[in-house]
Amino acid sequence: MTDVAVPEAAPAPAAPTPPKRHTTRWVGLTVLVVTAGLIAVLATRQPATVSEVQSPLVGQPSPAVGGVTVNGSTFVLPRPPGKFVVVNFFASWCPPCQTEGPELVRFAFQHQQSGDAQMVSVVFEDTTSAARSYQAQLGATWPTLADTRGDLALSFGVRAPPSTFLIAPDGRVVAYLVSSVKAADLNRLIARAEADGA
Amino acid sequence: MRSRHFPLWTALGVVLVVALLVGSGVWSSSPPTNAQRAAAIEAVIRCPSCEDLSVAVSSAPTAVTVRATVRHLVDQGQSDQQVKDYLAARYGSTIVLDPAISGWSALVWVLPVVGGLVGAAVLVWVLVRRRRRGAGDLDADVRGVTVDPVVLEERRRFLAQSLADADAEYLAGDLSDADYLVLRQRDLARLDALGPATTTMVSGPAVAPTAVATATGTLTPDPTGSTGASATVSEPSTTPRRRGRNKWFLIGSIGCFVAALAVAVPLFSSSRLPGQTATGSVSLSPSQQLARSLDQAAAVENQGQLGQAAQLYQTVLTTHPDNEVALAQLGWLEYRIGRQGSSASLIGDARVKLSRAATLDPGDYAVHLYLGTVLMQLDGDASGAVDQFTRFLASEPPATVVAQAAPVLRQAYTAAGRPLPIGIPTA
Numbered sequence: 001m002t003d004v005a006v007p008e009a010a011p012a013p014a015a016p017t018p019p020k021r022h023t024t025r026w027v028g029l030t031v032l033v034v035t036a037g038l039i040a041v042l043a044t045r046q047p048a049t050v051s052e053v054q055s056p057l058v059g060q061p062s063p064a065v066g067g068v069t070v071n072g073s074t075f076v077l078p079r080p081p082g083k084f085v086v087v088n089f090f091a092s093w094c095p096p097c098q099t100e101g102p103e104l105v106r107f108a109f110q111h112q113q114s115g116d117a118q119m120v121s122v123v124f125e126d127t128t129s130a131a132r133s134y135q136a137q138l139g140a141t142w143p144t145l146a147d148t149r150g151d152l153a154l155s156f157g158v159r160a161p162p163s164t165f166l167i168a169p170d171g172r173v174v175a176y177l178v179s180s181v182k183a184a185d186l187n188r189l190i191a192r193a194e195a196d197g198a
Numbered sequence: 199m200r201s202r203h204f205p206l207w208t209a210l211g212v213v214l215v216v217a218l219l220v221g222s223g224v225w226s227s228s229p230p231t232n233a234q235r236a237a238a239i240e241a242v243i244r245c246p247s248c249e250d251l252s253v254a255v256s257s258a259p260t261a262v263t264v265r266a267t268v269r270h271l272v273d274q275g276q277s278d279q280q281v282k283d284y285l286a287a288r289y290g291s292t293i294v295l296d297p298a299i300s301g302w303s304a305l306v307w308v309l310p311v312v313g314g315l316v317g318a319a320v321l322v323w324v325l326v327r328r329r330r331r332g333a334g335d336l337d338a339d340v341r342g343v344t345v346d347p348v349v350l351e352e353r354r355r356f357l358a359q360s361l362a363d364a365d366a367e368y369l370a371g372d373l374s375d376a377d378y379l380v381l382r383q384r385d386l387a388r389l390d391a392l393g394p395a396t397t398t399m400v401s402g403p404a405v406a407p408t409a410v411a412t413a414t415g416t417l418t419p420d421p422t423g424s425t426g427a428s429a430t431v432s433e434p435s436t437t438p439r440r441r442g443r444n445k446w447f448l449i450g451s452i453g454c455f456v457a458a459l460a461v462a463v464p465l466f467s468s469s470r471l472p473g474q475t476a477t478g479s480v481s482l483s484p485s486q487q488l489a490r491s492l493d494q495a496a497a498v499e500n501q502g503q504l505g506q507a508a509q510l511y512q513t514v515l516t517t518h519p520d521n522e523v524a525l526a527q528l529g530w531l532e533y534r535i536g537r538q539g540s541s542a543s544l545i546g547d548a549r550v551k552l553s554r555a556a557t558l559d560p561g562d563y564a565v566h567l568y569l570g571t572v573l574m575q576l577d578g579d580a581s582g583a584v585d586q587f588t589r590f591l592a593s594e595p596p597a598t599v600v601a602q603a604a605p606v607l608r609q610a611y612t613a614a615g616r617p618l619p620i621g622i623p624t625a
Contacts, residue, residue, distance in 0.1 A: 056287050063288075125247065125259050149501055150263035157288035159246040159260070 052189070055157060055165075055176035062087075062167045063155035065120055067145045070132040075143040077120060080171030084117035084190050088181075089153060089163040091126035092134035097162045100180035101138045107183040108142055117190060122147050124161045168193050207448065211455035218462055233491070233513055236272045239281050240265050242295045252295055262497050266506070311460065318456075322449065350392055357389045372444075488514065492523055504531050526555035526565040533572055545576065563593035571606050580613035587611070591619055 057063070065087055066076035077085060088104060090097040104119060111117035119142040123131040128146045135144050147153060156165060166175040166189050174193040177185065230238070237254065243264060245256035253261040253268070264285065271281045285293045291303070299307055361382065368378040495510035511528035514521055529551030536544030549572065555565045570586030573579040587607055591600070600607075604623050611618045618624065 054290070056290050060287075149266075149503075150259055153260060154246075154263050154267055155288060157246070157290065157293075159289065 052175055052177050055173070057157060057165070057173045058176055060173055061171050062165070062173045063152070065122075065145070065152065065167075067147060067152065070123065070128050070135065070144045070146050075120070075145060080169060081118075081167060083115065083169050084111075084193070085120060085167040086117065086186055087120050087122060087156070087165040087167060089122045089124040089156070089158045089161050090131075091124050091161045092130045093126060094161045096180040100162055100182070101140075103180070103182045105139050107186050108140070110183060110187070117186075118142065120145065122152050122156075124153050124158060124163070125150075166190065166193065207451045211451055211458070215455065215458045215462065218459065232269075232272050235278065236265075236269045239268050239272065239278055243268065243282070243285060244289075244293050244295050246289055246293065257497075262501065265494065266498060266501070266503065269506075314456075314460075318453070325445070325449075354389065354392055357385050357392070361385050361389075488518060488521065492521075492527075495524075495527065499527070499531065504535055507531055508535065520558060522555045522559040522562060522565070525551045525558065526562060526568060529555060530564075530568045533568070533576075537576070545572075548572070560589070561593055563590050563595035563599070566590035566593065567595070567599070567603055570610065571603075574606055574610045574613075578613075580610050583610040584614045584616055588619075591621075 062079075062085075064077075064079065065085070067074070069075050086104075086107065088100075090101075104121075107117070108119045119140070121135065121140060121142065121144040123144065123146050128148065131144065131146070145152060156163070160178070162178070162180065164177040164181050164186075165173055166177075166186065168174045174196075175189045177189075240254035241252050243253045245251045245253050245258055245261040246264065247258050247260040248256050251261070253264045267285075268281055271284060276284070282294050364373065364378060364381045364385070367373045373381070491510065491514045495507050495514065498510060499507035508528055508531045511524045511531065514524040515528065518524065529548045531548075532544045532551065533548035535541070536548060552565055552569050552572065555562065556569060559565070566586045566589040570583040570590060573586060574583035583606075587603075587610055590603070595603075600621065601623065607622050608618060608624070611622075
């Protein structure tokens with residue numbers, strides 16, 4: 001077939017009207033639903049200031065707590081301990097640990113007379129000598145386990161310092177907190193555990 | 199015909215699948231040793247304090263502890279899953295780098311497969327739809343259903359292009375004579391049925407020479423490139439499956455290949471172990487494995503776990519009986535353990551290993567330090583010790599090692615009445 005020349009002025013016929021797809025409406029609706037879902041999820045979570053996190057250990061019997069302390073003596077926590085025990089993994093080089101240090105001293109002091117709660121510290125990825133002088137400077141009089149091989153850290157599943165576990169008098173782990181804790185946080189968790197029958 | 203390429207595709211696919219199967223080590227069925235099993239588990243356990251590394255490649259203290267625990271549990275006879283469960287019960291399921299195929303984590307495995315299948319289905323659907331729509335519209339044109347001049351013009355252009363494509367494929371040998379003729383007749387008939395062009399131009403086939411049929415049914419080139427409806431062959435009752443069959447062969451072979459990959463990769467990749475040949479993963483060369491084993495043993499030794507370190511060095515020696523580093527270190531460990539337990543036989547073994555290591559690599563400073571220390575501490579042979587220590591110092595040991603060895607060096611040189619070499623700190 002030969003080429004057919006066409007006058008350029010040929011009028012273009014009107015294009016057929018495409019069916020309406022309402023794309024904008026659907027996109028808008030999807031964004032709205034996703035945003036609403038996000039708001040709902042975030043609104044029902046605990047605020048980020050609460051550092052309590054999930055751990056498979058919570059609700060389970062606590063791993064054994066014991067070993068050589070930074071002072072060379074031996075400490076073994078009874079099972080069950082018969083009182084609330086706060087197990088705090090720390091390192092002298094970790095700033096959040098330095099922040100929470102005075103709070104832990106306050107907590108220990110608050111419960112010293114009543115004897116209803118006790119502190120145990122565990123060194124995490126730090127030298128025994130550095131941890132010993134750090135605790136002495138802080139005024140920590142409770143047992144500080146050296147955990148040189150990291151066995152305690154493994155049995156508690158600790159990934160980074162500070163990590164704090166609350167053990168109930170019956171020996172169950174009732175809370176796991178990361179980042180700095182306050183004495184008030186610990187007291188609140190103890191009250192909650194008592195209310196739950198611990 | 200394009201189908202002549204089909205065996206090539208098939209052969210390529212078969213070769214690739216067989217290579218994958220061979221590479222995945224499916225035919226090597228020797229049971230893994232404990233060390234291999236432990237290494238395989240360590241490769242999929244996340245380092246607790248460094249998140250994005252496995253404990254196998256991390257030197258963080260937590261990773262060292264996890265590695266020691268994994269080896270301990272494996273040696274106790276626990277299964278891979280039991281070891282992973284043990285760690286997951288403490289760190290949570292995220293400690294395992296491979297997400298579990300259950301609950302929400304299963305989505306990680308399922309979504310890519312579903313996405314791939316949906317993508318393939320959409321691709322096939324689009325291809326089929328495009329073919330059917332093209333044919334349907336053309337038939338509608340022939341029946342005169344469409345009268346919109348823009349649409350008609352577009353279809354004229356489409357038919358012209360189709361004719362040009364047919365010419366090109368015929369010249370390339372992708373179309374048989376009969377198919378080419380029939381297609382050409384069909385498109386020309388349809389073009390005629392559309393009526394004369396009005397608003398634009400319809401190009402003839404771009405490729406010359408085209409061919410037209412003669413009355414005898416043979417094809418001759420048409421040097422004019424004309425597409426006039428002068429062909430004498432009547433349109434047969436069936437339309438040839440132009441390009442379609444070849445395309446389906448291609449899609450089918452690719453589909454088979456992808457399916458084989460999809461089955462083979464997860465099936466065989468899950469059981470491979472470090473050291474075995476594998477596809478999709480970096481496997482260590484024998485020398486890398488050796489270096490890694492020695493590093494692990496040294497790490498355990500540095501933790502003070504002498505017995506475990508000795509076992510690891512022993513494992514190295516079973517595969518590399520002449521490895522002087524393992525010999526020297528194991529000899530030294532046996533000496534230390536033997537001395538603690540006053541075991542004469544262990545100390546005897548230690549001497550043999552250290553002497554052999556010194557013979558194998560006289561330039562290794564460590565073995566001379568060990569031998570000198572044994573001679574000094576155990577035999578009180580100061581001159582023999584000094585002889586070894588002189589070789590030790592001649593081998594350019596690191597300053598830290600010299601500093602650590604300084605007490606025993608001073609003791610030996612003093613006892614032998616020899617002047618302390620320069621560089622040894624006095625007490």
